[in-house]
Amino acid sequence: MDSKPGTPMDRPAGHPAAPTGKVAVLLVNLGTPDAPEAGAVKRYLGEFLSDRRVVEIPPIVWQPILRGIILNTRPKKSAHAYSQVWGEDGSPLAAITARQAKALQVRLGDGVKVDWAMRYGNPSIAKKVTALKDAGYDRILFAPLYPQYSGATTATAVDALGKVLAEMRWQPAIRTLPPYHDHPAYIAALKDDITRQLSPTSPVPDVLLLSFHGMPERTLTLGDPYHCHCRKTARLLAEALVGEFPNMRVDTTFQSRFGKAKWLEPATDLTIEAEARSGTRSMAVAMPGFSADCLETLEEIALQGRDTFLENGGESYVALTCLNDTQPGMDMLETLIRTELGGWI
Numbered sequence: 386m387d388s389k390p391g392t393p394m395d396r397p398a399g400h401p402a403a404p405t406g407k408v409a410v411l412l413v414n415l416g417t418p419d420a421p422e423a424g425a426v427k428r429y430l431g432e433f434l435s436d437r438r439v440v441e442i443p444p445i446v447w448q449p450i451l452r453g454i455i456l457n458t459r460p461k462k463s464a465h466a467y468s469q470v471w472g473e474d475g476s477p478l479a480a481i482t483a484r485q486a487k488a489l490q491v492r493l494g495d496g497v498k499v500d501w502a503m504r505y506g507n508p509s510i511a512k513k514v515t516a517l518k519d520a521g522y523d524r525i526l527f528a529p530l531y532p533q534y535s536g537a538t539t540a541t542a543v544d545a546l547g548k549v550l551a552e553m554r555w556q557p558a559i560r561t562l563p564p565y566h567d568h569p570a571y572i573a574a575l576k577d578d579i580t581r582q583l584s585p586t587s588p589v590p591d592v593l594l595l596s597f598h599g600m601p602e603r604t605l606t607l608g609d610p611y612h613c614h615c616r617k618t619a620r621l622l623a624e625a626l627v628g629e630f631p632n633m634r635v636d637t638t639f640q641s642r643f644g645k646a647k648w649l650e651p652a653t654d655l656t657i658e659a660e661a662r663s664g665t666r667s668m669a670v671a672m673p674g675f676s677a678d679c680l681e682t683l684e685e686i687a688l689q690g691r692d693t694f695l696e697n698g699g700e701s702y703v704a705l706t707c708l709n710d711t712q713p714g715m716d717m718l719e720t721l722i723r724t725e726l727g728g729w730i
């Protein structure tokens with residue numbers, strides 16, 4: 386056939402038009418209900434808690450418990466919790482992730498498209514990856530925003546991506562953002578942001594808790610690096626903060642226990658209570674494993690945590706905000722993303 390490279394003449398008659406040659410970044414987070422209502426929360430939890438990466442109990446045992454008990458009781462309670470943190474722009478997790486994508490787009494400029502998706506609920510990974518491919522983005526950097534790797538977060542997001550790719554005849558080239566729990570840019574961003582947030586509180590709190598989302602303890606012996614990643618982040622961050630706050634104790638805890646199995650310890654809620662009871666008067670809590678504020682930081686830690694601390698004799702309690710779309714947070718994200726885009730832009 387007579388054709389010149391790069392012109393439609395390359396394409397035999399009948400072959401559909403296929404735009405190509407563009408680069409995209411897809412920021413990914415966990416997902417959240419569409420509304421702070423029991424029905425929407427039930428749909429979201431049904432999808433989330435049916436993921437075998439999240440609940441590693443055989444479905445024949447787990448599904449009757451999930452469908453028969455949990456999805457009939459938890460959505461109402463969780464919907465109430467969501468309604469306490471819901472903003473004008475919707476769920477904080479989705480609103481902040483959207484803002485991060487927008488801010489990163491400005492920083493990276495027109496040569497790269499930045500978009501975002503959620504592992505559960507909307508906007509889905511399938512919808513976003515398909516739309517990007519159809520629009521000619523044949524190089525996609527897939528970036529799950531979890532500093533610490535776990536099967537229940539990073540791996541399941543990549544699984545969802547794999548499922549979309551499995552349906553495609555012509556797949557885009559894919560890169561994935563590695564965990565960044567010990568990346569100097571991440572530790573520096575946390576140090577700057579925590580220092581900025583603590584400075585106006587005078588005096589410095591007696592203790593700073595670094596509270597990470599928990600996981601079942603057995604995931605550690607099964608080989609999940611999550612616990613080690615959290616511990617390393619905490620160690621590096623404590624080392625980075627000691628110069629600014631030499632007299633502040635820094636402790637690491639795990640929050641958001643779910644289900645009956647033993648979870649990683651020490652538990653944040655029990656630690657807050659024990660600290661207050663044993664005479665700690667002022668406490669700050671940072672949550673370095675969450676790249677965006679969400680139900681677990683704004684309700685469980687900022688609201689419930691404060692009640693627990695004050696009811697047990699504590700006097701001053703502050704829950705710090707996550708990196709979100711702050712300047713240190715976006716500086717870090719830009720650094721990580723530019724590194725992973727090397728050779729593509």
Ligand SMILES: C=CC1=C(C)c2cc3[nH]c(cc4nc(cc5[nH]c(cc1n2)c(C)c5CCC(=O)O)C(CCC(=O)O)=C4C)c(C)c3C=C
Pocket residue numbers: 415416417418438439440459463476478531535537538598599600601641643674675678679680681
């Ligand atoms: C940051 C990392 C996270 C890990 C690790 C993680 C593990 C994990 N979570 C559950 C159960 C629930 N998590 C819920 C909310 C939630 N979890 C994360 C992040 C991690 N989870 C985020 C960012 C959020 C907030 C979502 C939002 O909409 O704001 C919930 C739902 C809320 C509720 O009903 O309480 C559950 C349930 C398990 C079982 C697990 C590890 C196995």
Ligand SMILES: [Fe+2]
Pocket residue numbers: 598641
């Ligand atoms: Fe969770």
Ligand SMILES: [Fe+2]
Pocket residue numbers: 641680681685
């Ligand atoms: Fe929770």
